[in-house]
Amino acid sequence: MSIEKNSAIRNIAIIAHVDHGKTTLVDHLFRQSGTFRVSQEVKERVMDNLALEQERGITIAAKNCSVRWNGVRINILDTPGHADFGGEVERALAMVEGAILLVDAAEGPLPQTRFVLQKALEKNISIIVVINKIDRADARPAEVLSEIYDMFIDLEAKDHHIDFPVLYAVGREGIVKKNIDDTNTDLHILFDAILEHIPAPSYDTDEPFQMLVCDLDYSDYLGRLAIGRVMHGNAHVNEDLVCVKEDARTVPLTITRLQIYEGVVFAESSSADAGDIAILAGIDNVEIGDTIATKEHPKALPRLTVDPPTVSMEFGVNTSPLAGRVGTIVQASRIWERLQKEALRNVGIKLERKGTDNTFMVKGRGELQMAIIVETMRREGFELSIGRPTVIYRNENGTLTEPVEHLFIDCDEAFVGIVSEKLSRRKGKLAKLINHGARVRIEFFIPSRSLIGYRNQFLTDTKGTGIMSSYLKGYEPYAGDFDTRFTGSLVADRTGNAIPYAIFNLEPRGRMIVQPGDDVYEGMVVGEHSKDSDLDVNICRGKKLTNIRTVLKDENVTLTRVQPLSLEKAIEFIRDDEIIEVTPTSIRIRKTILPAQQRNSKTARQAAKALPTAE
Ligand SMILES: Nc1nc2c(ncn2[C@@H]2O[C@H](COP(=O)(O)OP(=O)(O)OP(=O)(O)O)[C@@H](O)[C@H]2O)c(=O)[nH]1
Ligand SMILES: [Mg+2]
Numbered sequence: 001m002s003i004e005k006n007s008a009i010r011n012i013a014i015i016a017h018v019d020h021g022k023t024t025l026v027d028h029l030f031r032q033s034g035t036f037r038v039s040q041e042v043k044e045r046v047m048d049n050l051a052l053e054q055e056r057g058i059t060i061a062a063k064n065c066s067v068r069w070n071g072v073r074i075n076i077l078d079t080p081g082h083a084d085f086g087g088e089v090e091r092a093l094a095m096v097e098g099a100i101l102l103v104d105a106a107e108g109p110l111p112q113t114r115f116v117l118q119k120a121l122e123k124n125i126s127i128i129v130v131i132n133k134i135d136r137a138d139a140r141p142a143e144v145l146s147e148i149y150d151m152f153i154d155l156e157a158k159d160h161h162i163d164f165p166v167l168y169a170v171g172r173e174g175i176v177k178k179n180i181d182d183t184n185t186d187l188h189i190l191f192d193a194i195l196e197h198i199p200a201p202s203y204d205t206d207e208p209f210q211m212l213v214c215d216l217d218y219s220d221y222l223g224r225l226a227i228g229r230v231m232h233g234n235a236h237v238n239e240d241l242v243c244v245k246e247d248a249r250t251v252p253l254t255i256t257r258l259q260i261y262e263g264v265v266f267a268e269s270s271s272a273d274a275g276d277i278a279i280l281a282g283i284d285n286v287e288i289g290d291t292i293a294t295k296e297h298p299k300a301l302p303r304l305t306v307d308p309p310t311v312s313m314e315f316g317v318n319t320s321p322l323a324g325r326v327g328t329i330v331q332a333s334r335i336w337e338r339l340q341k342e343a344l345r346n347v348g349i350k351l352e353r354k355g356t357d358n359t360f361m362v363k364g365r366g367e368l369q370m371a372i373i374v375e376t377m378r379r380e381g382f383e384l385s386i387g388r389p390t391v392i393y394r395n396e397n398g399t400l401t402e403p404v405e406h407l408f409i410d411c412d413e414a415f416v417g418i419v420s421e422k423l424s425r426r427k428g429k430l431a432k433l434i435n436h437g438a439r440v441r442i443e444f445f446i447p448s449r450s451l452i453g454y455r456n457q458f459l460t461d462t463k464g465t466g467i468m469s470s471y472l473k474g475y476e477p478y479a480g481d482f483d484t485r486f487t488g489s490l491v492a493d494r495t496g497n498a499i500p501y502a503i504f505n506l507e508p509r510g511r512m513i514v515q516p517g518d519d520v521y522e523g524m525v526v527g528e529h530s531k532d533s534d535l536d537v538n539i540c541r542g543k544k545l546t547n548i549r550t551v552l553k554d555e556n557v558t559l560t561r562v563q564p565l566s567l568e569k570a571i572e573f574i575r576d577d578e579i580i581e582v583t584p585t586s587i588r589i590r591k592t593i594l595p596a597q598q599r600n601s602k603t604a605r606q607a608a609k610a611l612p613t614a615e
Contacts, residue, residue, distance in 0.1 A: 005200040006275035011075045011229070012198055013062075013092045015116035016102035017109070017469070018081035021132045021171040023047050023059055025102065026078045028174030032187045033067035035263040046264055047078040051379075052372060060372055061346075062088040064095075064215070064227065064277060066261040069191040075261060075277045081112055083471060084366035087348025089116050090306040091288070095214050095229040095277055098126040098198030100190075101148075101164075102171070105131050105139035108147045111408055111471035118155050126198050127164045130190070134180060135170045141180060165197055201275025208297040209233030209241070211278065213290045214304060216345050222257050222281035226292065231301060233294070234273045235280075243283055244291040244300040252295070256282035288347055306347050309363035310403040310448055310472060313370045314387035315339065316359035320581045320590055321495065321521045327383030327583045332358040335377075335384055342373055349373070363392065367452060371567045374582055383583045388574050391449040394475055395614035401475040402612070403448040406431070409458075411466035413440050418461045426450035427479040447479050448472070453572040478612065488534040489578065489589075490527035492520040493596055496540030504557040506537055512562050513573075513589065514539070523594030525578060536596050565589070 014022045023045045036042050045054075053060050059080040066075045077092040079085075093099070099120045103109055109117075120127055129148055131141050145166060152162050167189060169176045176190040215227035226243075235241060237258045242250040259266040259279040272278035280292065289303040317323075317332045324330050329338075336353065339360055343351050348369065352361040364370060367389050374386055394401045407428070411419060413435070420430065420442065428446035451470065458468055490510055500516040512527040520526055520539055529535045563569075565587050570580045574589055577599075581588040593599040 002205045003202050004205055005202045006273060007200040008071070009073050009075065009201055009273075009275050010098065010194055010198050011077075011096040011201060011275070011277060012098045012100060012194060013077040013079055013089070013096045013120075014100045014102065015079050015089060015093075015120060016081050016132075017104070017107070017112040017116075018058065018083075020081060020102045020104045020107070020113075021169075022081060022102055023078055025100075025130075025132070025169070025171035026065065026076060028171065028187055029067050029076065029190075030065070030263065032174055033069055033191070035067055049264075052375060058082060060085055060088075062092040062215075064261050065264050067263070070195065072195055073260075073276075074191075074194055079116070081116075082368060083112050083115065083469065084364070084369035085348065086112075086115060086119075086365055087306040087346070090119055091214055091304060091347050093119055093123050093125065094212065094304050096125060097201055098128065098194070100194075101127050101129050102132045102169075103129065103144060103148055104136075105134045105141045105144055105168075106136045107410075107467075108140075108144040109151045111406065111469045114151055114155070115471045117151065121155055121157050121161060127161060128167065128190075128193055128197055129164045130167045130169050130171075130176065132169045132171045134168050135173070141168060165193055167193060203230075203232045203274035205232075207232035208294040208299070209235045209272075209292075210299060210301055211235070211272065211280070211292040212301045212304065213243075213286055213288055213292065216286065216288060217279070219281070224281075224284055224286060226280045226283050226286045226290075228278065228280075228292070230272050230274050230276050230278055232274050234271045235278075235292075236271050240295060241292055242295050242298045243286050244293055244298050245287070246289065246303065248300065250293075250298045251285050253283045253292075255280050287344065304347065307365075307472070308392075309348070309350055309365060310392055311366055311370070311389050311452075312352075312361050312363040312392055313389045314359050314579075315362050315374075316385045316387075316579075318383040318385050318581055318583065320385070320524075320588070320594075322519055322581070322583075322588075323383060325583070326585045327378075328381040330383045335382065336360055338377060338380070338382065339373075342376075346373075367568065367571050371571055375567055378582050378584050381584055383581075385579045385581050386571075387579050388576055389452055389571060390612075391447070391452075393478065393612045393614045396475065400478040400612065400614055402478050404473050404476045404479075405446055405448050405451060405470035406473045407444040407446050407451070407468065407470040409442045409444070409466060409468045410439060411442075411462045413438055415462045415466060416440050416442065419458065419466070422454075422457065422461065423450070426454065426482055445473060446470075447476075450482070456569065456572050486532055488529040488532055489525045489575070489591075490529050490539075491534055491536050491591060491596070492524045492526050492539050493522055493536040494538060494540055495521045498526065498539045499542050500557050500559060501543045502537075502539045502541045503559055505541075506539060507560060509535065509537070512560070513565050515562055515564070516559065521590075521594070522596065523591040523599070525574075525589040525591065528573070 062079045079089045079092045210231045211228045213226045213228040217225040260269045291300040349364040428444040432443040434441045498514045498518045510529040514526045
């Protein structure tokens with residue numbers, strides 16, 4: 001065995017809690033390394049190139065890019081900070097020797113900071129801590145640094161990890177400093193720190209070529225692209241290799257094109273060298289986790305593994321009376337195909353098909369992840385129906401267990417009472433309460449299922465000012481049943497259009513979710529009933545016309561404005577006996593069983609409340 005280093009390369013991931021400034025920092029790394037021409041117009045957050053990422057201002061998938069500094073190519077992986085996309089962080093960390101851990105100078109380390117740090121420590125990679133946003137008026141860098149040390153100690157980091165270098169940044173202005181009072185106005189300190197503290201990738205010169213496939217892409221010209229980390233050896237265009245699958249089967253292949261990252265685009269390369277991240281074309285049947293190796297020594301690398309899913313949601317065809325009106329893709333087989341394509345690239349999700357049934361279980365990490373998949377599909381022209389997300393229970397030595405979160409809440413002192421009351425009703429246990437003056441940090445241990453549908457409630461309770469986030473603490477014995485929604489549904493009892501006059505008369509009964517003029521059908525949920533039972537209502541009833549015309553008056557009723565139903569809101573809202581109908585233009589909530597006579601809400605709800613079963 002003889003180990004060498006490829007000092008022309010560094011591989012790093014940028015990891016942090018959501019919104020702590022990862023993607024913004026990458027923008028400036030590009031600008032200052034000369035990746036773009038001086039005159040080139042560059043939009044903000046270039047790495048967030050998916051339509052949904054741009055719209056929502058969050059990163060959803062981990063993505064590669066590279067910059068050059070002092071002759072060294074630094075491969076950078078920008079990762080998402082939202083907990084639902086944690087699988088992406090795990091995937092990214094499989095490709096790197098180092099990570100930049102960004103922490104907001106005011107918010108300090110939050111749940112996802114802890115999760116990503118824990119994953120980085122497990123992989124034993126080098127860490128540079130950057131305390132970001134020191135320009136914030138409420139920045140408290142010294143305290144945050146001590147919280148970061150506490151977090152490292154709490155995660156039982158080894159001494160060499162706790163010895164991390166600390167830098168201070170205003171990522172948005174492209175400034176990184178060694179000391180908080182330094183006056184430099186660029187990022188050279190960060191570039192230098194990467195070259196100095198992050199080890200160059202090492203490889204064994206005696207080993208043959210091996211590449212771990214960590215991502216897939218598709219090009220119209222080249223077909224399927226396998227993106228991965230070259231562990232040992234090198235490979236050239238036109239070389240004959242094999243792909244080692246999960247069951248140790250080998251599939252022969254020829255590399256037709258070989259590329260590397262140069263900035264945000266791919267650049268041709270004549271060889272893929274040890275330690276680099278390469279993009280290979282010419283492999284059709286490849287999956288994330290496979291190893292590309294030589295024909296003579298087809299040795300698989302340890303497969304990429306990510307935490308198993310904790311939430312599952314049922315996807316199916318749209319069976320409502322309004323199905324097929326706008327969507328172009330409605331068949332079960334097409335939905336299944338599309339989901340399989342998603343699972344190929346998205347390591348955080350797993351699929352299951354229930355017999356020959358037209359419903360599919362999609363398992364992942366959370367509601368947002370599910371909502372993003374559905375949103376992407378409806379934009380592609382799909383129509384489908386989705387059920388309420390449920391947590392995945394386990395059976396551990398005969399005991400039913402469920403996922404439990406460590407929840408962090410940051411809110412005004414005035415709301416502590418209401419928030420604590422709601423959470424304890426949902427089986428939350430208070431773990432810690434710290435008073436930072438007017439704002440209070442409360443920590444709870446709470447079953448994951450309690451948080452499904454809670455976020456909106458929390459925002460209402462804290463008048464939109466509260467911040468909540470959580471990480472998965474682990475599986476614990478089932479905590480027992482509780483009520484999540486204390487209201488029922490207003491259900492349309494016939495097909496027609498929602499009439500303003502009828503809506504006006506129904507308003508005292510609850511909160512509407514449909515707009516005047518919307519199409520409705522029997523069994524469709526049109527509002528939230530203020531009582532704990534469902535109520536069948538006629539929302540299509542116009543005012544009876546007598547000989548004296550009063551139509552004008554009818555049109556003048558003043559209705560409470562209704563916000564259009566968003567996918568996430570619908571997912572939070574529905575009950576176990578309801579499903580969401582998604583089409584490219586609309587989102588409707590409906591009862592699973594449409595005809596009123598067949599639907600006895602009580603028995604349906606009782607059935608749904610039966611003790612959960614483990615997988
Ligand atoms: N005050 C201040 N705000 C910043 C700074 N850097 C970034 N921001 C703001 O923080 C917000 C989040 O920035 P992003 O770069 O999208 O954060 P992110 O970590 O990539 O977020 P996710 O990928 O969704 O986890 C944006 O509104 C930025 O403008 C900074 O140095 N100071
Ligand atoms: Mg981002």
